Amino acid sequence: MEEKPSKVSLKSSDRHDSDKESVHSDIRDLWTRTTLSQAQLNMPLSEVCEGFNAEGRSISKTRRWYSPGSRSLDEGDKASHKPEELDEHALVELELHRGSSMEINLGEKDTASQIQAEKSSSMSSLNIAKHTPHRAYWAEQQSRLPLPLMELIKNEALEILTKALRSYQSGIGRDHFLTKELQRYIEGLKKRPSKRLYVN
Amino acid sequence: MRLKEGSFLWYLYLDKIHCLLSVRNVKALAEYFHILDVHGKNTLNDVLFYHFLHHVTDLKKAQIYLVFDMLDWNAVGEIGFEQFYMLVCMLLAHQDHLEGQFMYRHSRPVFDLLDLNGDGQISAENFGKYRFLFNIHKQELKDLFHDFGLTGDNLLNYQEFKLYTIIYADKLQRRQKTEEKEKGDRKRSLYSKRKCHIK
Numbered sequence: 001m002e003e004k005p006s007k008v009s010l011k012s013s014d015r016h017d018s019d020k021e022s023v024h025s026d027i028r029d030l031w032t033r034t035t036l037s038q039a040q041l042n043m044p045l046s047e048v049c050e051g052f053n054a055e056g057r058s059i060s061k062t063r064r065w066y067s068p069g070s071r072s073l074d075e076g077d078k079a080s081h082k083p084e085e086l087d088e089h090a091l092v093e094l095e096l097h098r099g100s101s102m103e104i105n106l107g108e109k110d111t112a113s114q115i116q117a118e119k120s121s122s123m124s125s126l127n128i129a130k131h132t133p134h135r136a137y138w139a140e141q142q143s144r145l146p147l148p149l150m151e152l153i154k155n156e157a158l159e160i161l162t163k164a165l166r167s168y169q170s171g172i173g174r175d176h177f178l179t180k181e182l183q184r185y186i187e188g189l190k191k192r193p194s195k196r197l198y199v200n
Numbered sequence: 201m202r203l204k205e206g207s208f209l210w211y212l213y214l215d216k217i218h219c220l221l222s223v224r225n226v227k228a229l230a231e232y233f234h235i236l237d238v239h240g241k242n243t244l245n246d247v248l249f250y251h252f253l254h255h256v257t258d259l260k261k262a263q264i265y266l267v268f269d270m271l272d273w274n275a276v277g278e279i280g281f282e283q284f285y286m287l288v289c290m291l292l293a294h295q296d297h298l299e300g301q302f303m304y305r306h307s308r309p310v311f312d313l314l315d316l317n318g319d320g321q322i323s324a325e326n327f328g329k330y331r332f333l334f335n336i337h338k339q340e341l342k343d344l345f346h347d348f349g350l351t352g353d354n355l356l357n358y359q360e361f362k363l364y365t366i367i368y369a370d371k372l373q374r375r376q377k378t379e380e381k382e383k384g385d386r387k388r389s390l391y392s393k394r395k396c397h398i399k
Contacts, residue, residue, distance in 0.1 A: 149208075149228065150231075152208055153208055153232050154235065156207060157232065157235040160251050160255045161238060161248075161251075163251045164247055167250075167251065171247070178239065181238065181239060182238050185238045
């Protein structure tokens with residue numbers, strides 16, 4: 001009777017595999033298989049999130065991407081390369097060095113936290129996402145429902161409620177407060193833009 | 201009983217071992233329920249419930265109202281999210297052929313649902329009304345009360361029901377394995393026939 005949980009999502013998606021190509025297949029792929037597509041499957045969300053605050057900036061003081069006065073990479077060599085040819089670490093090093101060289105006053109205080117803030121903002125401006133997904137991005141993606149799914153929920157609810165409105169009108173009359181409430185609700189739902197739901 | 205293809209529920213699935221939804225699925229379902237909760241009472245009345253079930257399944261009107269009466273265990277004329285979640289799990293279990301596993305894993309809540317008058321026993325008549333939810337055939341139901349109704353009064357108490365779910369789940373699993381094996385054998389024989397034909 002016991003089955004490995006890892007097989008569940010694959011086996012139970014047999015029903016989904018029989019679908020024809022359609023918009024709904026995109027929803028299905030995004031929603032039911034989203035965890036399978038991610039690089040770090042087994043990493044708990046808490047681990048992913050521990051180094052980042054709500055804005056996606058790194059708050060870890062132990063992680064040092066770059067220490068002032070020391071270079072792990074030769075900037076001249078890296079500058080001559082195209083970004084696509086550099087790996088992620090090299091790109092970060094290069095960008096950080098460029099960023100720090102533009103600073104006027106670093107001060108004599110421990111600049112580690114300042115540099116960390118610079119690093120995180122530098123990192124977000126890079127096209128690293130092309131090569132390696134940003135951890136904060138994936139952490140955020142894990143906690144949100146895909147927009148196509150929200151659209152599906154909303155459209156289906158509208159269909160159901162429209163039919164319910166006809167039953168209300170025939171059952172309790174058009175002037176009943178419940179009928180009017182439902183009518184207003186449906187109109188509001190139609191106008192409402194789809195917003196993504198946070199799953200926390 | 202089938203779920204409508206392409207409906208929201210059609211995209212959800214149960215964990216095969218525990219027969220429950222994942223947290224993410226529950227959140228999505230809660231959002232769906234919240235949108236259907238037109239009057240802001242965290243409930244669905246009978247009209248909304250009827251149109252929801254009519255939209256997402258192929259159940260008839262009489263069956264839908266039977267399900268509503270079963271779930272409205274407080275007799276308030278409305279269904280809360282807890283009952284809604286239970287219903288969705290039953291629908292998905294039926295859709296994914298996990299009825300036996302579902303009844304085994306959640307024997308107590310299922311028993312309580314089928315015990316319509318709350319006397320701690322399920323009658324054959326009542327179970328017969330709801331057998332469509334669990335894909336139990338008429339003859340299977342007769343055999344159930346014959347084999348497991350040890351008191352012989354055409355009533356099942358919880359222990360008898362639990363015993364039934366254990367054996368039924370096991371029987372279903374063996375049946376499914378046999379069917380899969382036969383399917384595989386048929387495919388293999390078809391493939392070998394084609395191979396011989398091509399040669």
